[in-house]
Amino acid sequence: MPPTDAPPDPPQLGDAPKPAQGPLSGLRVLDAGFVYAAPIAAMLLGDFGADVIKVEHPRGDPARTHGWQKDGHGLWWKVISRNKKTVTLNFRSPRGHELLCDLLKEADVFVENFRPGVLEEWGLGPEVMHEINPNLIILRVTGFGQTGPYSKRRAFGTLAEAMSGFAYQTGEEGGPPTLPPFGLADGVAGVTGALAVMMALYHRDACGGGGQIIDLSLLEPLLGILGPAPTVYDQLGVIPGRHGNRSPNNAPRNAYQTADDRWVAISASATSVAVRVLALVGRPDIATEPWFPFAGERAARADLLDECVGKWIGERDFDQVMEAFTDAGAAIAPIYDVEQLLADAHVTERESITLCPDEDLGPIRMQNLFFRLSKTPGEIKFGGRRLGQDNSEIFGQFSGVDEDELASLRADGVV
Known part of the structure; x- marks a missing residue:
């Protein structure tokens, strides 16, 4: 029986042995995405051992301030940026461009969600990146994809939830279309993006292929999981509508x-x-x-x-x-x-919600890994870090930047 009283004390850090290195150990990912979909894809890779470097504009990813806060720290940020080192970089500036190229030389995956054409305008399109690193996997997440008449429109998950048919089919019969109260399209695209990256890496590493570009929209993965509505309309001329909590396919x-x-x-x-x-x-x-x-x-x-x-x-x-x-x-x-x-006893025993170390807020509870691997389990090592917290380590390691230059770059708005 699911308990109905107060939650039990959460498990304490150190209660269980640390898992082995994840299956993606040694994989380096540059996460230049912002807000949700692209960063979720990078989060999933980091959960299973990838070395993820979060690259933010010096102003910071807007996700840092979205939603609930505690002591000035965004709680959603703590989740979607877990396991990521953080650097700040304005790579539109000449020196920022150079520093990003240094990172690209050593990267396996580059994740971004700028509007189509923006990176190209900055001299950082896929062709340039592949000249620097021919084996790079580039995940490009946009609202509507890299091509098509809507490709350059500004888009958020809400628009995909509207256009895909999700909102039209959600809500009470006779009531208005209903949008979800969370980033559904972003989450679905994030999971899809991580899957696409793994397929591209398999082609690169197991099949002798090189780097490639992944064109991922928010619209198409959500559309893909909504059932056979296009086929139903094509074959029967029926437009699925709203049924509240009922299903048109079975009862009760x-x-x-x-x-x-x-x-x-x-x-x-x-x-x-x-x-x-x-x-x-x-x-x-x-x-x-x-x-x-x-x-x-x-x-x-x-x-x-x-x-x-x-x-x-x-x-x-x-x-x-x-x-x-x-x-x-x-x-x-x-x-x-x-x-x-x-x-809930089941959620507690399976540790579907886990305890995550965090230097700002202390141990915090958050959703655990999406799945369990018997031989190469993943691990949540820490929650989302502070803005530019790892600038010194990362730029020192990949570009030889010392503290004096770092201070100069910070003063110039490059980092």
């Missing part, structure tokens, strides 16, 4: 309120699960109807099924509902807020 599937004002979610995509649900709520007779084995037919009768399931759940407390559904093998999950999520 909805959010239901318990007698003590908690919420649960039920999905019965499999007929066998739907049979268990109807038996549990006292209507096994419905499961004997000739239409019942067909998910689409059940979806067409969602009012009937929701009435039965919703009434049964609405007469019982949360704990009773969860126990009964779990014992019956009927698929159910609580609808959590973040406090309830952190208190």
Whole structure:
């Protein structure tokens, strides 16, 4: 049973042995992206051992000040910039251009999300980068891609969520289209970008290929996971619309309120699960109807099924509902807020939320690695660092910049 009381004490740093070096150990990534999608791609590479250097304009990535803050430190920044060393660099300036080229010589991956043509205007297009380092993988993240009539438009994830059809299909039937309250398109593009980088690295390192350019838009990965709407329209002329928490493909599937004002979610995509649900709520007779084995037919009768399931759940407390559904093998999950999520026994045991060392805020909790590798696990070593914190180390190592020159560059606005 998911606990409903206060969260347990988080695990302490040092409780578990440190994992081995990640599978991407030795890979060097320059993260020149800003805000979310491109930095998330670089974060994922860093989670599994890549040496990620975050390259920011001296003004700083706007993500540093987005969302909630504590003591002047952005909390989302701490997550998406974990495991990254940070340098500041205005590479539009002549000396900044030189310093970036020094970094490119030793890099495996360069991640950026400037509008198409901007890097070329600064003399840093892919052709120039590949002259410097022919084996470089260049991940270019934009709103609409490097080509097409919208390519140079300013874009954020919200626009991809709108154009892709996501917002049109989200919300209550008869209500307005609904946008997500978080960076969904950015997150999907970030995961996709990390996958694309790994494919390009495999081609380079295992197949004898060289460097290449990855053209990744925010629009297309989100569009790709939204189901078969283009195919449905092409073949049937049907435009999928909004269904609230229901599914047009199966039933019962909805959010239901318990007698003590908690919420649960039920999905019965499999007929066998739907049979268990109807038996549990006292209507096994419905499961004997000739239409019942067909998910689409059940979806067409969602009012009937929701009435039965919703009434049964609405007469019982949360704990009773969860126990009964779990014992019956009927698929159910609580609808959590973040406090309830952190208190959940399964989330706690699997360490889905982990404790991260941070020099500014002390140990902080954040989402753990997206997946687990049995032989080469990843690791979160530290949270997002301060602006330009590693300038001395990185520019000293790659360009021979000493402290006197660094002070001069800082005064000139280069770093």
